[in-house]
Amino acid sequence: MEFWELERKLIEFRDARGWKRYHTPKNLAISAAVELGELLEHFQWDSDEEILESVKDPGKEEAIADEIADVIIYLTLLAHELGIDLNEALERKIRKNELKYPAPERPP
Incomplete structure (x- = not known):
């Protein structure tokens, strides 16, 4: 599915719920x-290994x-x-990143 x-x-x-007036x-x-903060709560005190293990739980x-x-x-x-x-924004940003951070001739 494309972003549009x-x-x-x-x-x-x-619009079906009349929420447009709140969406400034x-x-x-x-x-x-706020939602990003809620996402970060899932990682706050765990190591990378603990996080990767915890997401094996379907609920988590x-x-x-x-x-x-x-x-x-x-x-x-x-x-x-x-x-x-x-x-368009994502494609443009990927192109900018490719120019700013060219891939090495030999991958590390």
């Missing part, structure tokens, strides 16, 4: 940060996936409100 399809579904969901750029940016994996989805939802809605095409 996801965006369309999110806008339909939002400031509120969406704050909401994305789903909880983390839900928080990641919440962050993506709010960022997608923010991009919509600002008129940013996420497909």
